Amino acid sequence: MIAPPLLLQALRYPEQLGSLGLADWDILIRQARKANLLASLHARLQECGLRKTLPAQPREHLDWAHALAERHRLAVHQEVTLIQQALAATGVPVILLKGAAYVMAQLPNARGRLFSDIDILVPKERLDEVEAALMLHGWAASHHDAYDQRYYRTWMHELPPMQHIRRMTVIDVHHAIVPETAAVHPDPAKLRAAACPITGQVSLLTLAPADMVLHSAVHLLHDGELENGLRDLVDLDALLRHFGDEPAFWLRLTERAEALDLTRPLFYALRYTSMMLHTSIPPDTLAQAARLGQPGNAMLALMDALFLRALLPEHASCRDMLSGISRKMLYVRANWLRMPPLLLARHLFHKACISPKSAD
Amino acid sequence: MKVSDLNPAQLQQRLQEAGLRIRTGPFVTRVHTSLAAAAEGIGLLYADYPLAEDEDFADFHIRLALPDGLRRWLRPQVLFLYDGTRTFKPLPVDQAFPMFEWGMNWCVSSHAHSYLIIHAAVLEKHGHAVILPAPPGSGKSTLCAALSQRGWRLLSDELALIRVADGCVIPLPRPISLKNASIDIMRHYAPDAVFSRKVSDTMKGTVAHMQAPADSVARASEWARPGWVIFPRYEAGADTHLTALPKAHAFMRAADNAFNYSLLGERGFASLAGLIEASSCHDFVYSKLDEAIDVFNNLRPAALLP
Numbered sequence: 001m002i003a004p005p006l007l008l009q010a011l012r013y014p015e016q017l018g019s020l021g022l023a024d025w026d027i028l029i030r031q032a033r034k035a036n037l038l039a040s041l042h043a044r045l046q047e048c049g050l051r052k053t054l055p056a057q058p059r060e061h062l063d064w065a066h067a068l069a070e071r072h073r074l075a076v077h078q079e080v081t082l083i084q085q086a087l088a089a090t091g092v093p094v095i096l097l098k099g100a101a102y103v104m105a106q107l108p109n110a111r112g113r114l115f116s117d118i119d120i121l122v123p124k125e126r127l128d129e130v131e132a133a134l135m136l137h138g139w140a141a142s143h144h145d146a147y148d149q150r151y152y153r154t155w156m157h158e159l160p161p162m163q164h165i166r167r168m169t170v171i172d173v174h175h176a177i178v179p180e181t182a183a184v185h186p187d188p189a190k191l192r193a194a195a196c197p198i199t200g201q202v203s204l205l206t207l208a209p210a211d212m213v214l215h216s217a218v219h220l221l222h223d224g225e226l227e228n229g230l231r232d233l234v235d236l237d238a239l240l241r242h243f244g245d246e247p248a249f250w251l252r253l254t255e256r257a258e259a260l261d262l263t264r265p266l267f268y269a270l271r272y273t274s275m276m277l278h279t280s281i282p283p284d285t286l287a288q289a290a291r292l293g294q295p296g297n298a299m300l301a302l303m304d305a306l307f308l309r310a311l312l313p314e315h316a317s318c319r320d321m322l323s324g325i326s327r328k329m330l331y332v333r334a335n336w337l338r339m340p341p342l343l344l345a346r347h348l349f350h351k352a353c354i355s356p357k358s359a360d
Numbered sequence: 361m362k363v364s365d366l367n368p369a370q371l372q373q374r375l376q377e378a379g380l381r382i383r384t385g386p387f388v389t390r391v392h393t394s395l396a397a398a399a400e401g402i403g404l405l406y407a408d409y410p411l412a413e414d415e416d417f418a419d420f421h422i423r424l425a426l427p428d429g430l431r432r433w434l435r436p437q438v439l440f441l442y443d444g445t446r447t448f449k450p451l452p453v454d455q456a457f458p459m460f461e462w463g464m465n466w467c468v469s470s471h472a473h474s475y476l477i478i479h480a481a482v483l484e485k486h487g488h489a490v491i492l493p494a495p496p497g498s499g500k501s502t503l504c505a506a507l508s509q510r511g512w513r514l515l516s517d518e519l520a521l522i523r524v525a526d527g528c529v530i531p532l533p534r535p536i537s538l539k540n541a542s543i544d545i546m547r548h549y550a551p552d553a554v555f556s557r558k559v560s561d562t563m564k565g566t567v568a569h570m571q572a573p574a575d576s577v578a579r580a581s582e583w584a585r586p587g588w589v590i591f592p593r594y595e596a597g598a599d600t601h602l603t604a605l606p607k608a609h610a611f612m613r614a615a616d617n618a619f620n621y622s623l624l625g626e627r628g629f630a631s632l633a634g635l636i637e638a639s640s641c642h643d644f645v646y647s648k649l650d651e652a653i654d655v656f657n658n659l660r661p662a663a664l665l666p
Binding site for chain 2: 034063070
């Protein structure tokens with residue numbers, strides 16, 4: 001493999017960027033923009049006090065990204081407030097997932113993180129109530145095709161995405177963190193029981209720290225669309241650094257992985273954060289995660305070859321001959337993990353031959 | 361070094377290999393293309409622009425390319441790639457140069473958030489800028505082109521850049537985009553100016569670009585103070601008419617024409633308020649260019665009024 005891309009070096013040791021030349025900055029800014037990490041890089045450079053000392057041109061690009069991220073942060077706060085108001089009458093506890101959770105709980109990886117949808121988790125038996133309340137407040141189902149409706153409602157772990165008719169914002173209402181049809185079954189009741197209220201917020205919760213890490217891991221490693229793969233890996237890195245200050249966290253993490261049937265994703269998550277971003281993880285935890293979740297040697301070699309390529313920024317400067325095929329194979333793998341083979345064949349057949357084509 | 365220091369063969373080679381690093385206002389754009397129509401347009405209309413060094417930082421990396429497959433040969437198309445990513449739908453290949461111009465506008469308006477960016481023509485005299493915000497079809501570019509030939513310095517034909525940090529108006533002189541009947545009107549009005557070939561059947565009708573005056577390009581680093589915000593409207597047969605516009609109205613209409621007003625949030629509001637506060641604001645209706653120029657030549661900056 002080629003030398004690690006500048007972006008990885010920058011995320012590992014941002015404090016070393018003070019000596020970078022302009023030509024390297026040119027490449028680094030482009031890699032970071034492509035990976036949707038430019039504003040996160042701004043946040044890291046701000047934290048280590050380097051932003052002000054940078055050459056004017058790259059600093060300008062980082063500031064542009066920061067302006068966009070600030071606007072985004074405000075918009076997320078506003079949107080979450082509106083969702084809360086829409087659901088208040090139902091009394092359903094709302095657990096925020098992923099990006100919205102990081103922003104509202106003010107976790108370190110929220111700084112500069114851009115995302116498009118708000119994800120929430122509610123009990124499955126209350127989905128109808130939640131959907132009705134959202135519809136009353138202006139959110140409408142976005143997938144009108146009868147097959148798509150059934151795909152989501154029968155097999156998936158979420159309702160079809162709902163879009164607000166005026167603000168055009170999208171909410172994904174989940175009742176579980178993996179599809180009903182997947183081979184692993186992390187019990188949503190356990191996740192909900194351990195959820196933590198967000199300080200200063202009424203009726204808003206996030207997953208417990210260990211569960212949040214495991215959800216982030218399962219999302220990254222079971223999702224075939226890896227355009228934001230590196231950003232999601234950076235999430236994991238930041239969450240591990242943040243929660244890892246509390247020594248009890250690491251033991252809890254492996255225990256929860258077992259309880260939730262997520263030992264394999266945890267193993268990969270710890271492996272690739274430490275390999276790519278040099279996240280410091282206690283050796284005991286690494287050993288325990290390997291005991292619980294390491295696949296056979298051949299499979300591991302294959303996954304390494306695929307993930308270590310596919311998680312790099314999708315930029316020309318980070319590409320080798322196998323990058324394209326690695327992404328395609330992981331896409332196939334993700335679908336494989338989502339559904340048993342026969343159902344998958346049926347789904348792909350329907351999508352290819354029967355579903356109306358979207359206008360392109 | 362300027363673009364005109366390269367002969368056509370060197371220009372083509374630069375565009376195909378290392379990329380041509382053109383400096384426009386505060387930005388450096390690195391352009392790659394092997395398309396003759398694009399190279400010709402760039403050689404003609406960007407002759408006076410300075411080139412950045414190869415080891416310099418480039419703000420925008422763009423490529424105009426032919427697609428793979430059938431559309432390379434059959435009714436060929438051109439793609440605009442922003443650092444490898446397709447940003448627009450492909451266009452017929454003879455629109456390569458207009459696409460380059462539109463793409464350059466997009467690069468600035470969707471990234472450069474240290475400026476409040478208003479869709480407007482901007483010119484300058486005695487250090488004061490006149491900003492002409494207007495939706496397409498209001499005769500903004502025609503008026504801008506005419507003013508640039510009659511003693512006003514062109515700062516931009518499309519994008520008013522108001523620096524958020526200090527409220528200064530920052531020049532981004534680039535070719536002026538003319539549409540349909542305006543093209544021949546301007547050829548007649550400014551017989552010495554340089555024009556690109558006409559390209560017909562684009563999404564804006566027939567378009568041609570007029571070279572920015574050499575003096576504007578040479579003085580691209582001289583910013584201006586806000587002077588006037590004038591909303592122009594061409595109306596066939598109308599009498600020339602400049603009317604004062606209440607500042608609150610001017611504010612709302614300028615905000616409607618801004619690309620990143622809401623993205624900048626509080627700072628966008630403060631920048632726009634500062635601009636409107638410092639400018640005299642008017643509506644302007646015209647049908648005859650010479651009368652219009654007279655009106656503009658009689659403008660006096662608020663600061664100089666007794």
